[in-house]
Amino acid sequence: MTPLYDFRSITTVDIPACFKIAALSMQDDKQNQFKAACRDDPYDHEEGMRGALQHWTKPGSRSQTVLATDRNSGAVVGWMVWNYHEPKPEIPVAELEPVSEQEGQKTQQARSSKARLEAYSSSEMQKWMKVLTPAKELARCS
Incomplete structure (x- = not known):
């Protein structure tokens, strides 16, 4: 094809x-x-x-x-x-140092923190939209 x-x-x-x-x-x-x-x-x-x-x-x-x-x-x-x-795009992946288990845990914690921050930011945006945007306008945008 x-x-x-x-x-x-x-x-x-x-x-x-x-x-x-x-x-x-x-x-x-x-x-x-x-x-x-x-x-x-x-x-x-x-x-x-x-x-x-x-x-x-x-x-x-x-x-x-x-x-x-x-x-x-x-x-x-x-x-x-x-x-x-x-890493910089010109560095081949094979040259990167392996990540230790401790570093892997830090990365996982950072991802978890980011997810919590994104959820909080989204909920805060929803609150402000309710306060600042008329209900009629919100209904139109939904």
Whole structure:
């Protein structure tokens, strides 16, 4: 079976299509809608993604971008980015030192702490949405 999609790195020419896809994919996201409702400084996901994509695609970036295009039409159908922090992407995995059991436990504790923080943050956001967003608007966004 012939593949339906082609994959390649994102170039600066692709950025407008990518940030448009990002904006469309997040338009029904409640947290983005909530942030966009700020009167003084409304959040614009599309504009934020424009800057992020420009950063991710510039030379020397510690990111790997992938663009998916329809093989027949050439239309952009999706994209993704991997951001490398540690280890550096140029270091082969075989050169990494093995993790001790104690370090593994620290990593597990950190993951558990992160999950608790994310759950707490989400519940706090829900509380503030109830306080600051009219019930009629919340019903529309649900």
